[in-house]
Amino acid sequence: MDIAQTDLSGVHVITPDRFGDHRGFFSESYSKRAFEAAGLAYDFVQDNHSLSSQTGTVRGLHFQAPPHAQDKLVRCGKGSLFDVSVDIRKGSPTYGQWVGEILSFENGKQLLVPAGFLHGFMTLEPDTEIVYKCTDYYAPECDGAVRWDSCGVTWPLDVAAPVLSEKDLAAQVFSSFDSPFEYKG
Numbered sequence: 001m002d003i004a005q006t007d008l009s010g011v012h013v014i015t016p017d018r019f020g021d022h023r024g025f026f027s028e029s030y031s032k033r034a035f036e037a038a039g040l041a042y043d044f045v046q047d048n049h050s051l052s053s054q055t056g057t058v059r060g061l062h063f064q065a066p067p068h069a070q071d072k073l074v075r076c077g078k079g080s081l082f083d084v085s086v087d088i089r090k091g092s093p094t095y096g097q098w099v100g101e102i103l104s105f106e107n108g109k110q111l112l113v114p115a116g117f118l119h120g121f122m123t124l125e126p127d128t129e130i131v132y133k134c135t136d137y138y139a140p141e142c143d144g145a146v147r148w149d150s151c152g153v154t155w156p157l158d159v160a161a162p163v164l165s166e167k168d169l170a171a172q173v174f175s176s177f178d179s180p181f182e183y184k185g
């Protein structure tokens with residue numbers, strides 16, 4: 001399992017090993033032991049799975065506010081997507097900065113998105129499935145969203161009208177967003 005730091009401290013790209021044979025492949029898609037050996041200690045309590053049928057579907061950019069903030073370990077179970085994380089920790093030297101990574105069934109890559117970061121993605125092909133682990137349970141009263149196109153993210157597809165939920169269509173713009181997260185070094 002390769003665990004690589006991104007330009008945003010705390011956000012990692014993780015690539016599990018795949019053992020191929022004549023049947024296909026086997027991969028340990030998550031190992032608490034490997035994470036702890038890399039100094040990453042997360043207690044995941046909920047797995048999420050969503051299907052986006054159309055290319056150019058955008059889900060995000062979302063967060064859960066304290067006291068139910070979530071760290072997320074994200075991977076693509078089928079298809080491909082551009083996964084994005086934005087630092088929203090007030091006082092952070094990288095506040096407002098973003099990283100993006102193509103996650104696909106083919107490349108097996110994962111993105112570790114800590115609490116204090118927005119998370120969202122754009123699908124790059126039809127019938128794309130995302131699967132992710134969270135360190136806290138769903139708390140709709142703490143659910144928050146920032147407009148996908150207001151954070152300066154360079155999205156991979158020039159989609160005039162992405163497929164969005166009502167919630168994401170109505171999300172606040174980043175410039176007027178008051179983050180509930182503080183940078184703790």
Ligand SMILES: Cc1cn([C@H]2C[C@H](O)[C@@H](COP(=O)(O)OP(=O)(O)O[C@H]3O[C@H](C)C(=O)[C@H](O)[C@H]3O)O2)c(=O)[nH]c1=O
Nearest residue numbers: 048050059060062063072119120121137138139165167
């Ligand atoms: C997130 C969540 C949702 N739901 C229910 C609530 C709605 O009835 C339905 C769809 O929820 P929503 O439109 O918020 O789903 P997404 O737009 O995929 O939201 C997620 O997308 C981005 C990429 C994220 O990182 C978050 O996990 C999450 O915000 O599932 C649940 O029952 N449990 C949950 O944990």
